[in-house]
Amino acid sequence: MSTGSSDLIIVGAGIVGLAHAFEALANGLSVTVVERDRRPVGASVRNFGHCCIGAQQGELLDIAQLSRAGWLRAGAAAGIWAKEAGALVVARSETEAAVLEELRAERGADVVQLRNAAETAEALGRTEPGDLVGGAFLPADLRVNPREAAPALARWIAEQPGARILWGTAVTGVEPGTVHTTRGPVHGDQVLVCVGHDLDYLFPEAAEEHGIQRCRLNMARVEAPAAFRTDSAVLTATSMLRYDAFTAQPSAARLRAEVSAHSPELLEIGANVMFTGLPDGTLLVGDSHHYEDTTPPFLDERVSELLLDAVAGVLGVERLRVLERWQGVYANSSRGPLLVRDLAPGVRALSVTSGVGMTLSFGLAARTFAGTLKATA
Ligand SMILES: Cc1cc2nc3c(=O)[nH]c(=O)nc-3n(C[C@H](O)[C@H](O)[C@H](O)COP(=O)(O)OP(=O)(O)OC[C@H]3O[C@@H](n4cnc5c(N)ncnc54)[C@H](O)[C@@H]3O)c2cc1C
Incomplete structure (x- = not known):
């Protein structure tokens, strides 16, 4: 283990740690990233790769908009595929369409671009609109390939002067100026711990005080129907029940009652029925949400089937051919969307x-690095 000291030590090479390493270098700091695995395999590679900007609200919207610019800069620097493809929110009932119209009235017609049933069907590659009522295109959203983005960013960071990534090195304790690892101490002026849901292993009290739980999500990669054509992330009614920009609208309560009446099983599994395309033409589809302190290893096939059937329904096909299944886990808290703790x-x-x-x-x-990220309560 080299004993050289850095301006900043970052624990965790997920997207949060790596984005901080990228910005640290841009600010002229030397940085050491310490990661227990040999490559990123956490939440940051298991997700949809959807930078979901238009559906955020309040402070998270401000941060998301700032993030968009950062993704594009990092994409250009590190050769990461980051596509300004937007998101398409599909409406299959008048209530769903009403929520989208209300959001358009609040945000403006440039930010929420309404689509009719035929346009929505065409984007999805459906021959007939069928049950589609309309939709909305949210142009600000970005898409990245989650399997490539964090690994590519890590490779780029490791090549920069003043940066190093210590792979296969687990952090066992942190004190001011020193991070203790399974390969010996690492020294630095500042330490940033970006270990996502595993914060409870290192700092159980901080995790408990914020009420951090593990949220597990069923995901799959499927073959896209031949006619599927949109590059946008595709969101549905259950997505509208999860993101604040939609839940803040007057018709959101009616939408919840409607979904609860026609698809109670989707609410039961905490579904956010959505999908995104990978550059190879396959689709990432999901997801469900279950909250526990410890994640059980078993994937419930019923949950996967409910999600796959729901996505097939949106695409207007009988069934989808599954290529891979996996479980993702992220940190969740009912006490707030961020934990920032000194x-x-x-x-x-x-x-x-x-x-x-x-x-x-x-x-x-x-x-x-602007000094404006305040500690959360
Ligand atoms: C299925 C799924 C779908 C999602 N979809 C989206 C989406 O579309 N859009 C979106 O914005 N977000 C999405 N998310 C959430 C998003 O993926 C996470 O919020 C984000 O990836 C968290 O990044 P992170 O760097 O904090 O965590 P991680 O990617 O989990 O990285 C944490 C890293 O810390 C390392 N680590 C932990 N403990 C130690 C230790 N003691 N020593 C050294 N290293 C350690 C881990 O090995 C890991 O590499 C999704 C999440 C999942 C699971």
Whole structure:
């Protein structure tokens, strides 16, 4: 283990840690990233790669917009595929369409671009609109390939002067100026702990005080129907029940009652029925939400089938051919979307506790180095 000291030590090479390393270098700091695995395999590679900007509200919207610029800068620097493809929110009932119209009235017609049933059907590759009522295109949203983005960013960071990434090195304890690892101590002026849901292993009290739980999500990669054509992330009614921009609208309560009446099983599994395309033409589809302190290893096939059937329904096809299944886990808390905790002088923990860490990562990093990311209560 080299004993050279850095301006900043970052624990965790997920997207939150790596975005901070990227911004640290841009600010002229030397940085050491310490990661227990040999490559990123956490939440940051298991997600949809959807930088979900238009569906955020309030402060998270501000951070998400800042993050968008960071993703594009990092994409250009590190050769990361970051596509300004927007999101398409599909409406299959008048209530769903009403929520979208209300959001358009609040945000403006440039930010929420309404689509009719035929346009929505065409984007989805459906021959007939069928049950589609309309939709909305949210142009600000970005898409990245989650399997490539964090690894590519890590490779780029490791090549920069003043940066190093210590892979296969687990952090066992942190004190001001020193991070203790399974390969010996690492020294630095400041320490940023970006270990997502695993904060409870290192700092159980901080995690408990913020009420951090593990949220597990069933995901799959499927073959896209031949006619599928949109590059946008595709969201549905259950997505509208989860993101604040939609839940703040007057018709949101009616929408919840409607979904609860026609698809109670989707609410039961905490579904956010959505999908995004990978550059190879396959689709990432999901997801469900279950909250526990410890994640059980078993994937419930009924949950996967409900999600796959729901996505097939949106695409207007009988069934989807599954290529892969997996479980993702992220940090969640009902006490707030972010944990920003100063644990000791020069030691800060930062976990996104709301399932939008891909969206917020670069915005949080920009705020960190601007000195405007305040500790949460
Ligand atoms: C299925 C799924 C879908 C999602 N979809 C989206 C989406 O579309 N859009 C969006 O914005 N967000 C999405 N999210 C949320 C997003 O993926 C997370 O919020 C984000 O990836 C968290 O990043 P992170 O860097 O904090 O965590 P992680 O990617 O989990 O990284 C944490 C890293 O810390 C390392 N680590 C932990 N403990 C130690 C230790 N003691 N020593 C050294 N290293 C350690 C881990 O090995 C890991 O590499 C989704 C999440 C999941 C699971």
